[in-house]
Amino acid sequence: MSDILPADSKTNAAEFTVSEISGALKRTVEDAFGNVRVRGEISGYRGPHSSGHAYFALKDDRARLEAVIWKGTMSKLRFRPEEGMEVVASGKLTTYPGSSKYQIVIDNLEPAGAGALMALLEERKRKLAAEGLFDPARKRPIPHMPRVVGVVTSPTGAVIRDIIHRITDRFPLHVLVWPVRVQGDTTGAEVSNAVAGFNALPADGPVPRPDVLIVARGGGSLEDLWGFNDEAVVRAVAASAIPVISAVGHETDWTLIDLAADMRAPTPTGAAELAVPVRAELEANLSRLSARLKGCVLRHMDRKRQGLRAAARALPSADQLLAMPRRHFDEVTSRLARALTVSTERKRARLDAIRLSPATLDRRIADVRRTTDRDMARAHAALRSLMREKRSRLDRTAQRVGPQPLLRRQQQASESLAVLERRLDQAARLRLERLRGRATQCERLLATLSHQSILERGFVLVSDADGMLMKRAADVAPHAALALRFADGQVGAIATEAPARPKPQPKPKKDPGTQGSLF
Incomplete structure (x- = not known):
């Protein structure tokens, strides 16, 4: 110690360097406060540093204590610190000489305490x-009726066994399990990744895509379900x-996932x-x-059959429907033969009454000429009357007006x-030409039908x-x-003797089944 003190020192107090004082304080603090629990509010928290460590402060209404969480400890925490959260920190006090x-x-x-967690939960909600x-x-x-059910839960707990057992009893189908930790700091990340992973499965891929998801966990405290x-x-x-069914905790427990899920179940069972129906039912x-x-x-067929029978009873039979048409057909058939015979006789009588002879043609030509002469006389008379009327009207008009208009x-x-x-x-000329043409046609027809032309061919009229x-x-x-009478005279x-009469030929018997013939 005497080596440390200077020769001209006027006191016997020991002299330390800054590093010695800092080291002594560090050892003293760490020895006195090697394991402490400090309660305070997190302040200045900005998340982990790029190195993985987290630096913030714990404070109350009168003091402030710097805090640090090393990277290895940060990954083991059950929940992440947040700004303003009141926590209880366990650790040791130390100094930072720098x-x-x-x-x-x-x-x-x-x-x-639960009060702080509930306040944080309400704020997040x-x-x-x-x-x-x-x-x-x-x-x-x-x-x-889903075909595949996806379950997000722990693969080793009783929850997955209860779910599989219940599904097997009600409606056996394909169950896919995505294993996750249901308690601890990594629960949130693993569950969110599991839900996203199920949604990322292709519909027609080798692993079938679930039709419904169940996120399940057994009961526990608020910290366990955090x-x-x-x-x-x-x-x-x-x-x-x-669609997601939330089954976290018991019936009285609730979490934020229950509010976001499409349906909440009281228990995993x-x-x-809720996910599958009862096959027996x-x-x-x-x-x-x-x-x-x-x-x-069967009842519909019975009603239709009864209606068909009633309609069949109401409808007449085929013989009843065809009775009147058959009778009418028979009457028409019987009248048709008589009508054909009568029509033939009438046509024959009319044909016999029509005698086309030169005298008949002469009479018709004379009638046409008389008609033509009468029409021509009427036309001339009408023209003369019209001219007289026009001339008289012209004279009257000439008396009313002057000479010039009259002349015009x-x-x-x-x-x-x-x-x-x-x-x-x-018009008269055209009329006469038409009549002359008709008369010429009649003369030609008369010459054609005249017996004189027949006599010219060697026939004789007796x-x-x-x-x-x-x-x-x-x-x-x-x-x-x-x-x-010959053609020339x-x-x-x-007559020297009577002509031989031809033997009468028997008339053919008429078939009663035929309708007759015109020939």
């Missing part, structure tokens, strides 16, 4: 509700395209019951509906009369003494005087 500060190196961090993550309109219905209040879990469940319901359908079909009107009238005369002459034509040899009496003759 800034002459003392701080606590935290080994464990716990919320300062209000924040997420304001974003609409708990809106009932966003919730989707759970499929009635991982399911994580903001990342709530956002992952709210963003899931697959209840979640399995479905089969019984199907059998009941099948029996009802069969009964309805006379000139116009003269021109009109000239036009009318030309039109009259033209008549008796009275001038009556003899059409049949049977009508000629023996030694009768006959007149033979007439010669008398006497």
Whole structure:
């Protein structure tokens, strides 16, 4: 010690360097406060540093204590520190010689009672509700008969065994389990990754995509269930395209995932019951509906059959429907033969009454000429009357007006009369030409049908003494005087003998089944 003190020192107090004082203080503080629990409010927390360590402060209403959590300890914490959270920190006090500060190196961090956790939970609940993550309109219905059920839970606990056992009893189907830790600091990240992983599975991939998800955990304290209040879990469940059933804790427990899920189950076993129906009940319901359908079909067929029978009784038979048409057909058939015979006789009588002879043609030509002459006389008389009327009207007009208009009107009238005369002459000429053409046609027809042309071909016209034509040899009496008319003249003759009469031929018997014939 005497070596340290200077020669001219006037005191016997020991002299230390800054490093010696800092080291002595560090040892003293660490020895005196090697294991402490400090309660305070987190202040200045900005998350882990790039190195993985976290630096912040613990404070109350009168003092402030710097704190640090090393990277290895940070990963082991059950929940993440947040700004303003009241916590109980366990660790040891030490000093930092570089800034002459003392701080606590935290080994464990716990919320300062349920009140603080509930306040934090309520604050997080209000924040997420304001974003609409708990809106009932966003919730989707759970499929009635899923093919694949995805379960997010611990693979070693009793929860997964209860879920699988309940699903097997009710409706056996494919169950996919995504193993996660359901307690601890990594719970939020693992559960959110599991929900996102199930949603990322392709619909037609080698691993079937679940139709419904169950996020399950057994009961526990608020601290044990704190991982399911994580903001990342709530956002992952709210963003899931697959309907999610929340089954975290017992019926009285609740977490934020219950509010974001599409349906909340009181227990994991209840979640399995909500996810799948009871197969036996479905089969019984199907059998009941099948029996009802069969009964309805049978009753419907019975009603239709009864209606058909009633309609059949009301409808007449085929014989009744065809009775009147058959009778009408028979009557028409019987009248048709008589009608054909009568029509044939009438046509024959009309044909016999029509005698096309030269005298008939002459009479018709004479009638046409008389009609033409009468029409021409009427036309000339009408023209003369029209001219007289026009002339008298012209004279009256000439008396009312001067000579010049009268001359013009006379000139116009003269021109009109000239036009009318030309039109009259033209019409008369056309009329005469048409009549002359018709007369020429009649003369040609007369020449064609005249017996003179027939006589020119070598035929002879035979008549008796009275001038009556003899059409049949049977009508000629023996030694009768006959007149033979040739094309160039007439010669008398006497019948030498009676002609041989032809044997009458028997008439064919009429078939009663036929309708008759015109020939």
